[in-house]
Amino acid sequence: MRVGDLPVRTFSRKFSTEGIRLRFGPFTAHIVSTVSTVSGPFWTLYSEFNLSDEGVADFHLRLISGGAILTKRAELFAEGRSLFGSFPREESFAMLEWGMNACVCAWAHNFLIIHAAIVARDNIAVVIPGGSGSGKSTLAAALVAGGWRLLSDELTLIRPDSGEAVPVVRPISLKNESLQIAARLFSHPVFGPTLNVRRKGRMAHLKPDSHSVGRGHEPAFPGIFVFPAFGQDFFTELQPLQKARTFLLVAENALNYGVLGRVGFETLTRLIDNADGYRLQYGNLEAAVDEVEKLLLERSGCQVGAKGAA
């Protein structure tokens, strides 16, 4: 059963009482929320996600409204522990999103976790690492608008045994100008609550497209790493990176590289062996998308060639 199969009122009641078991990527989260304003946006943005009927969930989250009526605060608990202390109630939706990410980062060392967006076409994945402001999520959103499949806008999960990237499709978190860009790129964009975050500006979550959600269990092989650098007045410039450099840059963005120890090193080595790395400087989003499209063509071209030779 999918979230959207439940009428919104039934969903809200369930959400605030026994909770829901949401499947996202390889995980199931048991989520209870007594903050009434969250259930509407959640129902909308996650409408195409499956609910699990398994008895045991990977993570257990509980969002509760608290504090005096006047202060209007809320708090998020994961496995009984407060994640961020108390926060203004209107931040609840975003906090729940971050809380789900925090659970993956803390308790899913079964994967090499890279702080990167990841999109795929023809099951070749492009991994886009980068911190806040690098243009990572915007570039990923633009590619998805152009027909690429989203695997994640934040967390790239690599299986150590196979080297595959496992999707964890979720709403895409966008800030400031990216919000307008996304509104322009997609024909019917659906956004969650807009939030004014101190120092970071406006942010909101974009509902992931049906195609990506529907194929949310199909892994893909990372073939290309793109390190974006966005600046208003930058020329578009694609610069190939040496393997060793790519390795170091990806390792820097791998959240649990140290935790996995030897397995982390071996996983990353194999990943970089089979992929090419580029630095992509851009000021114009369409031009950046074109560059990535070209990279994919080259890559699938050489694979077809290799098959032909064999």
Place this chain on the structure above:
Amino acid sequence: MLSFEEREWDSVLPRARAAELLVRLAEDAHALGIEGRLPRRVQRAFASARTQLAQQIQVTTWEIDRIGLALSKLPLPTILLKGAAYIAREFPLARKRFCADIDILVPSGRLSEVEGALHDAGWKQQDQDEYDEFYYRRWMHELPPMVHSLRGLVLDVHHAILPKTTRHSPPTEKLLSELWPIEVQHGAQTSRELYTLSPRDMVLHSAAHLFHDSEPRGGMRGLVDLHDLLTYFSTRERFWDALLARAVELQLGRSLFYGTRYASLLFGTPVPSEARNILGKSAPPAPALRIMDSLVRRAFVPPFGEHPRQGELSIRLLYIRSHLLRMPLHLLAPHLLRKAARRARQE
């Protein structure tokens, strides 16, 4: 574990994580070879926890080695405490618990030398405000936490196992009188003098820590540590006699009474009946004991489920109690007020 239904696992998993005991279940399942028969998601949670533990042991071992090197030039013993000690000694319990930071003990008069040597080797104090700095240095039994600039582990340097302000803070010199040297296997490194407390002092430290600690939320894990240590050492000849004598000498009888009481109540830790009788003399008056019993039962069981704040009051009371034990009231009141004011400002 094999008898659990999926629904039961669904409540065991988060509770075990909250109490920091998940890795213990994971190790036990692994040792018994039953991992493969558990639900898929449980297997995955266990594997993740074991991966994390392996890394912590490796990182801690290396950090201990570096600390030993940094302090090797000083003519002082460096004593590893708690998690670091268990790892260095390769106790079975080290493979069943997370160890987030490293604690060492050094002779009280030599703190500044130690701080200097660590500084030279790259350890820095973490940022904190002036009041914290003052509080640590004036009243506490440790330096403000340090971190090596190239690595992430937090190092706490203690000069006593309990704060100076504690009524019966055991003098560090007494602990130093029966240190237990660590035999380093690699011949090249024998020049580094690393020690742990003696077995009986390890137990007393663990017990004292339980009820003097200002974070009773971790109480369950602390009690499990005590259980493991007692179980591990009780096979030694005359261990209990030595332990009881030392408890009297260090004036930690009350702590040991509480520790053994709750460990045996909750985990059935074997305490010989003779020892139980002797420890009974260190019990508080019956009404006080009843209050303590109920506080401990509520605060130590990790909060979970519909009432994440459940147990909060008991935790608060134990928190205040731990502070009362550490500081006389005229020092404590301004300290807690200051902390409360700061929390309010942050919100």
